[in-house]
Structure formats: structure tokens, C-alpha cells
Amino acid sequence: MGFVTTFLSLVVLLPIAALVWTSGKHGWHEFWTVVSAPEAVAALKLTLGAAVIVSALNAVLGTITAWVLVRDDFAGKSLMNAVIDLPFALPTIVGGLTLLALYGPASPLGINIAFTRTAILLALMFETLPFVVRTVQPVLLELDREAEEAARSLGASEARVFRSVVLPNILPGILSGVALAFARAVGEIGAIVLISGNLPFKTEVAAVFVFNHIQSGDQNGASAVAVVMLVIAFLLLLAIGGFRYLATRHERHA
Amino acid sequence: MRRYGLRGVAVFYLVAVLLGPLAMVFYRAFERGLHPLWSSLTDPNTIHAFKLTLEITALAVPVNTVFGIVCALAIVRQRFPGAGIVNAIVDLPLALSPVVVGLMLFLLYGRTGWFGSWLQGHGITVLFATPSMVIATIFVSLPFVAREVVPTLRELGDEQEQAAHTLGASGWQTFRRVTLPSIRWAVVYGVVLTTARCLGEYGAVAVVSGHIEGKTETATLRVQDYYENFNQAGSYGIAIVLAAISVIVLLAMTLLRPKEEIA
Numbered sequence: 001m002g003f004v005t006t007f008l009s010l011v012v013l014l015p016i017a018a019l020v021w022t023s024g025k026h027g028w029h030e031f032w033t034v035v036s037a038p039e040a041v042a043a044l045k046l047t048l049g050a051a052v053i054v055s056a057l058n059a060v061l062g063t064i065t066a067w068v069l070v071r072d073d074f075a076g077k078s079l080m081n082a083v084i085d086l087p088f089a090l091p092t093i094v095g096g097l098t099l100l101a102l103y104g105p106a107s108p109l110g111i112n113i114a115f116t117r118t119a120i121l122l123a124l125m126f127e128t129l130p131f132v133v134r135t136v137q138p139v140l141l142e143l144d145r146e147a148e149e150a151a152r153s154l155g156a157s158e159a160r161v162f163r164s165v166v167l168p169n170i171l172p173g174i175l176s177g178v179a180l181a182f183a184r185a186v187g188e189i190g191a192i193v194l195i196s197g198n199l200p201f202k203t204e205v206a207a208v209f210v211f212n213h214i215q216s217g218d219q220n221g222a223s224a225v226a227v228v229m230l231v232i233a234f235l236l237l238l239a240i241g242g243f244r245y246l247a248t249r250h251e252r253h254a
Numbered sequence: 255m256r257r258y259g260l261r262g263v264a265v266f267y268l269v270a271v272l273l274g275p276l277a278m279v280f281y282r283a284f285e286r287g288l289h290p291l292w293s294s295l296t297d298p299n300t301i302h303a304f305k306l307t308l309e310i311t312a313l314a315v316p317v318n319t320v321f322g323i324v325c326a327l328a329i330v331r332q333r334f335p336g337a338g339i340v341n342a343i344v345d346l347p348l349a350l351s352p353v354v355v356g357l358m359l360f361l362l363y364g365r366t367g368w369f370g371s372w373l374q375g376h377g378i379t380v381l382f383a384t385p386s387m388v389i390a391t392i393f394v395s396l397p398f399v400a401r402e403v404v405p406t407l408r409e410l411g412d413e414q415e416q417a418a419h420t421l422g423a424s425g426w427q428t429f430r431r432v433t434l435p436s437i438r439w440a441v442v443y444g445v446v447l448t449t450a451r452c453l454g455e456y457g458a459v460a461v462v463s464g465h466i467e468g469k470t471e472t473a474t475l476r477v478q479d480y481y482e483n484f485n486q487a488g489s490y491g492i493a494i495v496l497a498a499i500s501v502i503v504l505l506a507m508t509l510l511r512p513k514e515e516i517a
Contacts, residue, residue, distance in 0.1 A: 004328045007321055008343050011393055015358030018368055022361050061267050068264040072257060080265070082508045086272060088447070089500035089507065091454025093474045094493045097481065098275035101282045101490070108278070125271050180348070187351025190456035190474070194481055207353040207457065214357055214461055223361070226354040233349040237342055240349075 019230065023223035035224040042201045043209035044228060046117070050205065051185035054124040058181045059174055062132025069133070070140040084130050092190025095126050100195050115197030120205060123191040128184050132177035139173040139247070140166075172247035176240050183236040186229060279497065283490035294480065294488030295495070299468040303476040304495075310384070310459075310472065311452040314391040318448050322399025323441060327433075329400070330407040331415075347396045355393050356461025359386055363462075382464030387472070390458035395451040399444030406440040407433075443510045450503045454496065 023031055034040065069081050087095060099122055104114045113119045143166065151161045189207035196203040198212070206225055213222035283291055294300060325344060329337055347355070361367050363380040373380055380386045414436075418428040434441075456474040463470040471479065473492055480489035 004321070004325045004340060007325075008340065011389070011396065012343055012346060015355070015362055015393070018361040019354070019358045061263070064260055065264040065267065068261050072261050074261060080268060082504060083268065083272060085504055085507055086276070086500065089450045089454075089503040090276075091456060091474050091477075091496050091500070093456045093477050094279070094454070094496050094500075097477060097489065097493045098279045098497075100481075101278035102275040122271070126275070129268075129271060183349035187349070187354065187457075189351065189353050189460075190454075193456075194478065207351045210351070210353045210357055211457075211461060214360060219361070219366075222357055226351075226357050229351050229354050233346065233351075233354075237345055237349050240345075241342070 016230070019223060019226055022219060023227040026220070030220070031224055031227075034220050035228060037221065039200050039204070040209065040221060040225050043204050043206045044225065046120070046204070047186055047206040050117070050120050050124055051182050053121060054128055054185045055178045055182045057125060058128055058132045059178050062129070062177060062181075063136055063170070063174055066133045066136035066140055069137055084133050087127050087129050092127060092188065093194065096123055096191040096194045099123055099126060099191070104195065114195055115199065115203060117196075117203055119195040119197075120192055120203060123195055124185045124188060127188055127191045128181035131181040131184070132174060135173040135177035135180070136170050139170050143169055172243045176243035176247065179236050179240045179243065183233055186232055186236075276497065279490055279493055282486065283494045285490075286487050290485075290487035291491045294485060295491050297488070299471065300476055300488070300492065302468050303471045303473045303492075306384070306387075306471070307453060307473040310388050310391050311449060313388050314395055314452045315445060315448050317392055318395055319399050319441065319445055321396070322401075322444055322448075323403055323437070325400045326403035326407055326437075327429075329404055331412060344397050344400050347394050352390075352394050352455065352457030352459075353461060356390055356458040359390055359393075359458070359462050381462055382466065382470060384470070386462040387459050387470065390462050391452050391455050394455055394458050395448045398447040398451060399441060402440040402444035402447070403437050406437050410436050439510060443507070446503055446506045446510065450500065453499060 065084070069077065069084075090098075099119070100114065102109065103111050103119070103122065105112055113122065147165050148161050151165050152158075156164065187207055188205070189211060192198075192205055193208060196205070196208070198204050198208045200209075200212075204212070206229055210222045210226050210229070213219075213225075325340070328334070329341055329344075360381065362369055363373065363386055364370050365374065365381075367381075369380075380389075410433075414432050415428050418432045423431065454474060455472075456478075459472055460475060460478075463472070463475065465471060465475055465479070467479065473496060477489050477492045477496070480486075480492065
């Protein structure tokens with residue numbers, strides 16, 4: 001017990017304290033001035049906007065993929081199931097490089113998205129692909145199909161069955177997957193750094209902003225944006241805790 | 255019809271975002287023949303980068319394995335006030351940007367940081383050297399073992415441990431003979447995930463390493479270095495070595511994945 005708290009204090013809490021202290025040492029007013037500087041605002045807006053779009057795409061495509069993995073059956077399905085985790089195992093910088101290989105300046109498809117905002121979205125889609133699939137899949141597996149059959153025999157359309165029977169069950173899973181994907185999207189740098197070009201006001205995301213401002217010696221700017229990212233991370237963890245609570249509500253009542 | 259539509263969407267999605275790009279990296283690495291690939295991979299600085307990555311991983315993984323097991327035991331077995339907070343802090347590295355982690359360490363160990371002048375006075379270099387890179391890697395790979403072991407411990411219950419205890423086993427004996435054998439696979443799975451995370455770390459290490467070629471450059475930083483210096487064969491070459499390791503990790507994950515999660 002003492003070991004756990006000591007270790008966590010030294011490795012996690014002490015660094016957090018150093019960041020919060022540095023960003024706040026010149027007072028609230030100075031913090032606000034730094035964080036509302038045009039370049040910082042542009043980076044944060046771009047990051048949050050990209051995270052929202054990527055999360056929404058993940059919610060739909062991740063659910064479809066999980067559905068196909070659980071309910072469909074075809075040759076190659078188990079291979080498909082195995083490669084889902086690849087973005088977890090692959091170094092992020094390699095992830096970015098793979099996208100450059102296919103969608104970069106020398107693209108064999110003639111699609112060059114390097115140095116655009118589309119590249120950021122694609123890189124984030126790559127990195128966040130497993131989250132929703134892996135939170136929805138186990139719920140779909142355990143879902144009682146009799147309820148769906150009952151709804152169907154009572155004349156419900158397929159869309160109605162999905163909306164009224166399946167969706168309420170898998171929604172907590174979708175939401176916690178989306179929250180994890182969102183957190184990942186907000187903080188990502190490795191997959192983005194090679195393909196986005198990192199142009200301030202255009203393709204500079206928050207993590208790259210922090211990195212560039214550390215390099216140029218602007219600790220205040222870097223710390224201010226980093227604190228905003230830290231707060232977002234904490235809020236998302238709280239949300240994920242809440243979704244887990246929702247997801248286990250039936251077990252707790254039983 | 256609907257079924258084929260959904261299957262098509264899922265397969266297209268995976269090929270477009272994941273498999274297509276990955277296949278292309280392998281093609282690019284060999285595009286200009288074996289010679290440039292081989293000379294980039296056997297470059298002394300590249301070899302040093304791989305060695306450094308392995309060294310850091312070899313230090314960070316055992317630390318996080320021990321911490322992960324002890325932490326999971328504390329969270330599940332000892333109902334103490336603040337267990338929820340410990341749980342949340344352990345999860346934080348999953349949600350926090352590695353660059354922010356790097357900045358935090360920079361602010362602690364840098365020249366103007368909290369410990370900067372003390373460290374300098376004692377002639378200890380942490381930032382822009384291996385120690386800060388190890389600390390950064392420990393931070394970002396902290397949650398994986400604990401997160402795998404916690405649910406397994408919960409499901410296991412503590413009846414067997416109580417029984418061992420009643421029969422006179424010491425705490426350590428109980429852990430070694432009763433608890434550890436039951437959580438073994440969860441620990442191994444957590445170690446595999448931790449190793450993958452350590453080998454692939456980029457953001458936090460990029461901040462604290464100073465990116466000095468042949469000194470503080472890891473394999474992932476070397477990929478970037480080569481790419482930015484227009485050495486495509488080298489960049490894609492290191493990438494496929496790292497990707498090959500990932501595929502092995504993935505195989506291990508698939509084989510070890512707790513049985514109940516398999517369809």
C-alpha cells in the first residue's frame with residue numbers, strides 16, 4: 001500500500017504538480033493571456049474539432065465493424081479480428097509512416113494528403129480504430145438474441161429492432177470507446193508529426209504546439225496548453241468511469 | 255443484402271485505414287533494393303538506437319510489472335479510502351498526451367526545473383540522457399499490467415487466499431503459491447502490452463531525450479530522423495523492423511487473450 005502511493009506520487013503526481021505550478025506561477029491573468037494567444041487557440045480548436053469528427057466516425061464505423069465481427073461469418077474473419085489490435089501494437093510514428101507510404105507525395109493511388117488537415121483525421125482514425133470495436137464487441141457477444149427475435153415477431157422493422165433493442169444495450173460500450181478514442185485523439189503526436197507538416201494555424205495540433213514551444217524555450221506557452229490537455233484527460237477519465245457504471249447497471253441490480 | 259453491405263463497409267474501412275498503408279510500408283522499404291536498406295539498418299547510429307530502445311524497455315517493463323501487480327492487489331484486496339483515486343491516477347497515462355508527460359519531466363529535471371539546480375550541483379544528468387527517457391517510458395506504460403490483473407483478481411475472489419492463510423501460510427507464501435499462479439496469464443498479457451508500448455514510445459521520449467544522434471536517439475526517433483533527412487529506405491527499414499515486432503506482439507496478444515473474450 002505504502003509502496004503504491006509512494007510510487008504513484010513520485011512517478012505521476014510530482015510531475016503533475018510541477019506542470020500545474022509552472023502554468024500558474026504568474027497568476028490566472030497571465031495563464032489566460034498565454035492560453036488565449038491566437039496560435040494556442042488555433043491549435044486547441046483544430047485538436048478538439050478533429051477529435052470530435054474522429055470520435056463520431058469511430059462510433060459509426062467501430063460499431064459496424066464490431067457487429068460484422070460478432071454477427072457475420074466469412075472466410076478471413078478471424079484474421080480481421082486479429083488485425084484490429086494492430087494500432088495498439090504498432091509504434092505511433094510507424095503508423096504515421098504507413099499512411100505517408102500510401103497517401104503521401106509518392107502515392108500509388110494518386111491521393112496525396114500530406115500537410116493537410118485530412119491527413120490529421122486519417123492519422124487519428126488509424127490510431128483510434130480499436131477502441132470502439134473492442135468496447136462494443138464483448139457486449140454484442142453477450143447480448144440475448146431472443147429479445148431481438150421477439151421484437152421482430154411483433155412486427156418491428158430491422159431499423160426499429162436495432163434502435164429499440166440493440167442500441168440501448170451497446171450504447172454505454174460505444175460511449176466509453178468513443179471517450180477513449182477522443183482522449184487518444186486529443187493527445188496524439190507520433191502518428192501526426194510526419195504527415196501533417198505541423199504548420200502553425202493550419203495543421204499544428206495541441207501536442208505538436210506543446211512540443212514546438214518546449215523546443216523554442218517558451219515554457220509558459222507549452223505549460224498553459226498542456227494544462228488544458230491535462231484537464232481534458234481528467235474529464236474524459238471521469239466520463240469513462242461513468243459509462244462503465246452505466247454498463248454494469250444490470251449486474252449490480254441483480 | 256444488408257449483411258454484405260455492412261461487411262463491405264467494415265472490410266473497406268480496415269483495408270483503407272490499416273492494411274493498405276501497412277502493406278505499402280513493406281513495399282517502400284524494399285523499393286530501391288536491399289542495399290540501401292541494409293546499409294541504413296547496419297549504420298552504427300541505427301544499431302545504437304535499437305540498443306537504447308531495448309535498454310529502456312528492459313528497465314521499464316520489470317518496474318511496471320512489479321508495480322502493476324502490487325497496485326492491483328492494493329486496489330482489489332485492501333479496501334482503503336482513496337482506492338478510487340489510485341485507480342483513476344493509474345489510468346491517467348492512457349488518457350494523457352505523451353508530450354504533456356515529457357513536458358512535466360522537463361519542468362522537474364530541466365536546468366530551470368524543480369530539481370534542476372540540485373541535480374546539476376551533484377553532477378547528475380537526468381534530462382537529455384537515459385534516466386529521463388526511462389522515467390518517461392515508465393510513466394506512459396504504467397497502467398497496462400495493473401489494468402489486466404485487476405479484473406482477474408476481482409473474479410478470482412479471496413476464498414483460496416483466506417484458506418491458505420488459515421492453514422498458516424505467510425503473506426508471501428500465499429501470494430507465490432495461490433495468487434500468482436491464478437493471475438499468471440493476466441500478468442503475461444499485461445507485460446506484452448507494456449513491452450509494445452515501451453518499444454513504440456515516441457512523444458514523451460521526443461521531449462526529454464534532446465534527440466541526439468548516436469546518444470539519446472531511440473528507434474522511433476531514428477525513423478523520424480531518417481525521414482526528415484530524405485533517407486526513405488532507412489526510415490521505412492526501421493519501420494518494418496518495428497512493425498515485425500508489433501506483429502509478433504499481436505500474435506502473442508491473440509494467443510494469450512483471456513478465453514472469455516474470444517468469440
